[in-house]
Amino acid sequence: MQVLTTVAELRNWSRNRSRGLLSAGIGLVPTMGALHEGHLSLVRAARKRGDAVAASIFVNPTQFGPNEDFERYPRTFHADCALLEAEGVEAVFAPAVVEIYPAGAATFVDVEGIGSRLDGHSRPGHFRGVATVVAKLFAAAEPTRAYFGQKDAAQVAVLRRLVADLLLPVELVVCPIVREADGLAMSSRNRYLSADERAEALALSRAVRAGQNTFAAGEHDAEAIRATALRELTRSSAVRVDYVAVVDWATLEPVERVKQGHLLAVAVHVGATRLIDNCILHAEE
Ligand code: PAF
Numbered sequence: 677m678q679v680l681t682t683v684a685e686l687r688n689w690s691r692n693r694s695r696g697l698l699s700a701g702i703g704l705v706p707t708m709g710a711l712h713e714g715h716l717s718l719v720r721a722a723r724k725r726g727d728a729v730a731a732s733i734f735v736n737p738t739q740f741g742p743n744e745d746f747e748r749y750p751r752t753f754h755a756d757c758a759l760l761e762a763e764g765v766e767a768v769f770a771p772a773v774v775e776i777y778p779a780g781a782a783t784f785v786d787v788e789g790i791g792s793r794l795d796g797h798s799r800p801g802h803f804r805g806v807a808t809v810v811a812k813l814f815a816a817a818e819p820t821r822a823y824f825g826q827k828d829a830a831q832v833a834v835l836r837r838l839v840a841d842l843l844l845p846v847e848l849v850v851c852p853i854v855r856e857a858d859g860l861a862m863s864s865r866n867r868y869l870s871a872d873e874r875a876e877a878l879a880l881s882r883a884v885r886a887g888q889n890t891f892a893a894g895e896h897d898a899e900a901i902r903a904t905a906l907r908e909l910t911r912s913s914a915v916r917v918d919y920v921a922v923v924d925w926a927t928l929e930p931v932e933r934v935k936q937g938h939l940l941a942v943a944v945h946v947g948a949t950r951l952i953d954n955c956i957l958h959a960e961e
Pocket of ligand 1: 706707708734736739806809810828831
């Protein structure tokens with residue numbers, strides 16, 4: 677597995693590698709490192725598709741707010757590389773911040789409207805940072821496909837808009853949420869949780885399951901589904917709710933009548949840790 681640190685190296689790798697490919701293409705798995713099974717499921721999906729896989733590891737400063745966890749975000753580069761190599765990743769792109777944001781960098785990608793909803797509302801500027809770095813990663817890696825987790829469902833919606841609006845020749849592949857045995861959605865931030873907080877954090881998956889069960893039982897009123905999920909979250913005094921929303925996944929606009937395919941999304945703080953979870957509402961339990 678090659679470790680690449682410059683845009684030129686990544687672009688060369690991608691162009692050389694695509695010349696050698698008879699079918700499939702280049703698969704990019706963008707990450708901020710601190711990898712877990714959720715990330716590895718993206719790599720596996722790309723490999724299954726037959727892509728030559730590159731993963732990026734870059735803790736992107738522009739998607740963190742001033743009082744967020746950029747400094748303490750877990751950085752586990754060597755362990756991450758070992759995991760990626762074992763999964764058959766061919767190239768890891770691990771640039772320094774100046775490689776992505778050289779002195780004088782002044783261009784940012786703002787996905788208007790949708791970029792200010794859900795996490796974009798709670799974390800102003802977050803999706804501007806995400807859209808900017810992902811656009812840069814696409815420009816550098818020239819991937820055929822890029823793989824993202826449904827855990828970050830709002831991010832997926834923003835990136836779909838970005839790709840459509842900028843006519844980017846990349847297919848976004850969205851992979852299912854990977855959960856711990858007890859239901860907690862995998863996240864690099866789970867490692868911030870104390871044992872007690874880890875137990876309280878199960879309220880998130882219980883909340884989305886309760887909302888899903890209510891929909892599957894025939895409830896189509898968004899407020900009723902929201903209330904069911906909210907009730908689960910507020911059972912725990914350690915959980916501070918950021919949002920509980922039922923939205924159209926394409927626009928992140930709230931809906932009143934819920935249809936299959938709408939998104940139930942929740943965000944909370946457990947202690948100092950912000951966690952998210954969601955489900956795409958479907959008819960069967
Ligand atoms: O989902 C993430 O880990 C990040 O938001 C991404 C897409 C790698 C951009 O920094």
